[in-house]
Every structure is written in structure tokens, then in C-alpha cells.
Amino acid sequence: MSGRLMVEASGLEKSYGAVRVLSGVDLQVERGHVLALLGPNGAGKTTTVRILATLARADAGVARVAGFDVVTERRHVRRSISLTGQYAALDELQTGQENLYMMGRLAGLSGAQARRRAGELLAQFDLAEAGRRTVATWSGGMRRRLDLAASLVGQPSVIFLDEPTTGLDLRSRQAVWQVVAGLATSGVTIFLTTQYLEEADRLADRIAVLDGGRVVADGTSEALKGQVAGQRLDLELADANAFDEVARRLGGRAVQGDPGRLTIGVATDGSAAHVRALLDEVDPARRAVERFAVHSATLDDVFLALTGRPADRPSTDDNESEKEPAGV
């Protein structure tokens, strides 16, 4: 087993029929790190995870997980990983305890070991009470926690989480974040996909941005923010005319703009000299800008700069109800 890298992929390509989903994906995750693969719907996140978890085969490229080749040493890979997909992988007609027991047996534990493990996990995930009821009676957040618990039964060294919080309400999302953050401190390697910048920012040591089947950026949250601009100057403008005027002067330099709220943002290094120069440049008459504020750049800015599109926000959950029917 190679020591440092738990996930290495290079040149992964995959097409489904005429649709090219991945066109050369390179990724590396170090042991004990959390990588967030960030991208909009249809970017190829799930396909990447399925290839790394041995469930799909790449048309080209090679990948090693936990030191094993995902094609030729598939069995070894499977014994080292777990996968939690977008759809809860649970039996509604079994109780929580029975689901975990079954997964334990399938992961190679003896009956007694599987029973003990199921009990431990139910307790740790605060599901002991509900564990005796069939999952059909559980809420979406509880199901997702059980789903995560089930993925830990076999004590994997690499955990794949495909959009672990899509479709969950805020409280359930935070509960999942707490679980993932807890896992991360235990030394396991985590590969998670998400559409949510906030999620990637909070959980990941490193973020890879996937867009159009390619990794368009890869680095720490800080490095990615730095790649766009260290800081952002947000201007609040007097009226619509002022907005148009400032937008015209900034042109392509504006990193965000909202004509309705009369705000516009522009990259800056945050120094007084640069901010003063920018203000003088966009508002020589000193009437257009009412207020300004300097912020550290957010991942939103990064995403916009890298992909030319704003990222999805968690508040767009309603649009995704059809993706995650178990969500509450």
C-alpha cells in the first residue's frame, strides 16, 4: 500500500453514449484528509465517485484507492472503502438495528460482532431509541444518519459520501456535518461531493472544483479564495443610474452585481491605497457610492470566477425534492 495517498486518479474519462461526462479528471487525496469535490448538477461528481468506488469503469485513465487499482484489485478496494450515495441505502421494512446488523454480516463480521457493532453505532448516532422501529417510520434526517452509520460498519479507511446533505433541512444538515467532522478527526480519509460551497468550506481540507467533466481548480479553501482575489470590495450605490455607471466603468472586473439591491463587488488586495484608487476610479464625482465594505473573498467568488456561473446555494433545496425523496 502506498503510504501517503489514499485516492489517486489520473486522466479519468467516461462517456454514457454520446454524452461525455468526464474528460480527464485528476485527483489526489492524502491519508486522513477530507476532499470536497465541488460542482453543479451534472458536473460529473457522482460518476467520479462511482468509478473510484469500483461501481463503474472509466473509459480511460487509472485510479488507485487505498493503494489498490480500482479495476484490477477491485476486491481489495471494496474491502477498504464505504460508499454513501444520494439515495438512502436502507431497507424500510427492516429496523435500524437489523439494517446495521445485515451490513455488518455483509462486511464480514461474525453474528456476535455484527450485533455489537450495530449497538455501538446506534448509540453513537443517537438512534438507539429508534433502532427497534422499522426505518419506514423514520424522518429523513434520521435515515441519513443511519445511512452514514451503515457505511461505518466495516470500519473503512476511505469513506465516499456522495452529496451527503442534499435534500436535508438545516438541522439535519448540521447533524451530518457534525458527524463528518467527527469522522475526519478520527484519521479516516473522506471523499465527499457537494453542490454547496458552505459545506465544502466547513468540512474539507482541500476542495476540487469539477465543472464540465474536468477539475478546474484544486487546493485549500484559502488557496482557492486567494486564486481569485484576496479581498472583495462591495459597493452600495445610490440609485439605478449610479449602478449602471459604476457597472460600466468596472466592466469585466465586477465579480458580482445585483441591480435590484444596487450592490456590486470588485476584487481588491484590501490595501487602503487600492480601495481609495478604486473608489476614485468608479465614482469620480463622489455621488454614486453610498457605502462600501471589504470582505474576504468567499467560495462563491471562486466558483463564479472559475466556471462563469454562480454556485447553487443550500436555500435552493425545494428544487431538488425530486432528487432526494427521503429528505424532510
Added chain:
Amino acid sequence: MSDNGPAGSWIGPAPTAVATYNPILAALTDAVTMSGRSLRMARRNVDVLLTSLLLPVLIMLLFVYLFGGAIETGTRYVTYVVPGVVLLSAGFGAATTAVSVTTDLTGGIIDRFRSLDVTGASVLAGHVAASVVRNIASTVLVFAVAYAIGFRPSAGPLDWLAVAGILVMFIVAISWLSAAFGLLARSPEAAGGFSFLVMFLPYPSSAFVPVETMPGWLHGFANNQPVTPVIETLRGLLLDTPVGASPWKALAWSLAILVAAVAASGVLFRRRTA
């Protein structure tokens, strides 16, 4: 969540791994686990359970009391029809396997199973084993009700053993065929269509009426379709009349269906989950 979250202790003492990994043994153990799963779920799926237990009994009562009077078979009709009803119920019960298989495939659980290195054969074997147990239960119920309404078989212990053997072989074959169909179907509703196919197969056979009473063009099919030798065998064994080559034909059919279904499901499982 416990105070320090699951991180504190989820990496417990590593489970003692099976010292020498044997893929065949692992597949068998997985199949047993999957059978337990399928049986537990079947027991809790009350609608399906009631249907698969009561429908055969209702069909038998329907034939015996409504149609029976009008059908001349040379014996009491209940005596004639029980083997057909047993077969019909076995086929119908086995066919619901397709729905369970498709339900697995359309949910996320099949990916979890595969990432745990559970083979497709183990998953399907679990469904088939559960189907066999379910159908043995419904068959016993049919025999019990049949006895209550006057069915008096004259079979000895060896005959009963042979009946059980032939029936189980048939149920295994149809269950596995049904599982293969479940791998083809895109939705559980579509998979349910397989039940109809299997449900109607016994009608153009000697199950409910003697073949000689059917139009001539149907004789060829009715005499040579897979269900007929099974029914002839059951009837012969239960009523202690000569069975001729029927048992061998029945076994040959079941075996052929099983082999074809296992081969097809292997290919279909790989294609469906690629």
C-alpha cells in the same frame, strides 16, 4: 450524538477479519444473510403476504365450487384440480420475486451491497431462497384447505417426498427466472407484469381441465409446455397413478429454466449495474 460525536470511538478494536478469505464461502455467507433479509421484509410486507397466501386458496375455492360442477374429469373435481392450484400458486408466488429484485435495483441499496463486495448472485439467491420459503408456506396452506374441502390424496411418504422435491425445483426455477426478469424491468410496476405471464401459463395445460377438451390446435402447446409434466407428476404421485416419464420431463424443464435464468441474470446484473 454522544458528547464527542461518533469520532471518539467509532474506530474500535478492529473486527477479527476472516483469516483466509474464501470467495465461495463469502458468497454463500452473503447469500444466507440476504435470505434472512428478504424473509424478514416479506414477513412485514403485509399486503403482498396476504395476497400470496390467500389468493391461491380463493382460486381453489373458485374452481372447486363455481366451475367444478361443470367440468367432467373422471374424478371428483377437487381431486383433479388441487395439483393445478398448487402449481398456479407456486408460480404466482415465485413471480413476485421480480418485484423485489427491481425494487432493490431502483433504490440505492444495490450500490451499498456492491461496495461491500456482495456478488449479484448472492443478492438474487437471497430473494430466491425467500421465495421458496414463502411458497412452501402458501402451498401447505392450499393443501390444508384442500383437505378440509374433501381432497384425499392416496400418496405414501415417498410420494410426498417426491412431490416436495418436484415442487421446490419448479419454484426455484421460476423464482430465478423471475429474478432475471426483475433485472430487466425498469420499475417495480413493470416487474409485476411477470406475475401475469406466469399466472396464465398453467391455464393452457392439464391443470384445470383435461387437455382433450381443448381445441385441437392447442393440444401441441398444452401437452408440451413446462407446466404440464409438473402437474402430471403431482397428480400421479398424489393419486397414486402411473406417472410415466413426467417426473423426468418436469425435472428437465425446471433444470433447463434454472440454468438459463442463472446465466441470463449474471449477464443482466453486470449490464444493469455497470
